[in-house]
Amino acid sequence: MFPGENRWYFSREEIENNSPSRRDGIDSKEETRLRKSYCTFVRDLGSRFNLHQATIATAMVFCHRLFLRQSHAKNDRWTIAALCLFISAKIESTRLSLKTLIIASNEILHEKVIAAEQKQEVFEQYKELYLSGEKLVLTTLNFDLNVDLPYDILIEAMQKYILDEATQAEFPSVAWKFVQDSLWTTLWLQYQPHHIAGGAFFLTAKHIKMDVQSNGARWCQEFGITPDQINDIRCQMSELYHEKKRIPASTGSIGGTSNSGDVAQQPVPADKCPTSETEGGSSSVADGSVQDKSRPEGVAKDSPDREAGDNQEDSCVRDSAAETSDD
Template sequence: MVYTAIDTFYLTDKQLKNTPSRKDGIDEATETTLRRYGCDLIQESGNLLNVPQQVMGTGQVLFHRFYCKQSFSSFNVKRVAATCLWLASKLEENIRTLRRIINIFHIIECRRENLPLEHLNTSSKKYLELEADLKRCELQVLKEMGYICHVELPHKLMVTYLEVLEAPHQMIQEAWNIANDSLRTTLCVQLKSHVVACGVIYTAARRCYVPLPENPPWWELFDANKKDVDEVCRVLDHLYSLTKVRYIPVCKEDGSFTMCNTSLDSRSQPLAKEGASSGPLMLDDANTRKVEAKAVLKSKEHVTDEKERKSHKCKKDRFRKRKGARWLSRGVDKK
């Protein structure tokens, strides 16, 4: 496997256990949750922006690399996630404007926290401060990367390997989904992409009950060893056993994308299983206001329609009277 000299951002297990976040007192579970939360934001916003998976994957890798250099307590996870997606869209030549990205993150935050979807005033002071903060954050990300932002995702190699192995379509789709999920872990900063691709294929084969050649082992054909493949499988199994991710406020900076001060970020929320439905947060007052507003709007529309109907009827009556009077006057003149 040939790699360029710029593909060198890989950490050992010891370095991953001694990240800047750990030095600031953030435990492993919290750091893992925040990494997953940021990657989920990038994936969801990327889907809403209709960008290719390459853009979302590049943004997630840049996100992981940045927090290997900086602490979650120093940089808000929401702002960094938005910045990494914006930077990735430019790196992959599928550019989305900063205004669109801010708008999408604003919508996602309102949806996740059951807040009313307010108008995003692009000329307000808070919006301009948010825009300037993301631009500063982009420069910080580039600085920490040394302006080397080359990313090699496992997807392309994985598809090639599956074609060589003559895998069925079901297994190819399963492997693609698992490869997307692998970007929520630190595998992208631990192992090279061809090793991650082999681990993803191994996991997909077990799920789809597809036998692969083991004598000789198929992964050796792609320059991978059993130890690294097992490590990828272990990390993926651990990922799928975790509970549904929730935001944990550890940064002093305000990372909200909403223009109001109401936010549920700082509230403690119970965790639910990944596949379980936790249900929406109940905000009775907000729901009541929405129902009342709809009722008032509907009544106004009804009154307006009634007024327009009466006005139209009056106009028709006046027109008929004028027309009748005109014909009557003509008949009198003839006589």
């Protein structure tokens, strides 16, 4: 699966059926869980460095794109996630040293502070893995590091259409949650930024009981989005919120950095949606995958899957909305 003229945008069926992980025996449900875990790790790591939300979002998209071409069975998602954040920070001209990144990553995963006298040893243990891993990430992404984000589009629309004082107080934070939570899905691989912004706008309007019926047509025109696309985004967000497990979410003001692990339980109706199923030293191996055999089995079990604080059983994989059809 390679980006064509639309670069990194694919149908949900292409993403779910053609995944390299699927060919290695990882089913769609498990890959969805793995995806959420590395997104939450990126959020936690980015928050550790107080990185801007745009940097964190870009890193998550890099992860999603990489695992369109690489298998979870052959690549350590924690290492990949850390490197995607490292690269994203570079793009934003944010200074983030490799040593600091490695130390912070291990502290989060092992849920313990690394003593000062051990930090150099940990860095040396992982340095080669991270250096070779960075090459893998860059080549897998074909050095295409441009990620268009929906934030400015959403802000502009809110300034244009959210005029009354009562709505202004509630709308931005809810819309922000919808955009941030959508990062834990593959929506950013299916829809362009104006669609993501439009989906969040409609979902928020419906949630706070704005007059979607009267305004829907001009809002659709504003975002270049169709009712069918809005409903599809709503349905996929509904799947996210209605799963048995709690779903990670980011909170905060527009343009801010999230430091919260709170769960956004946005009441997105699920009706009329189609159903879907949705270790001794580190090394880089000959097939180009990134492997980390040094993390003990207990790491993933005791620390993350980091899904909003829920610990889930997982042996560490080896390295590399609102109904709108009638509005």
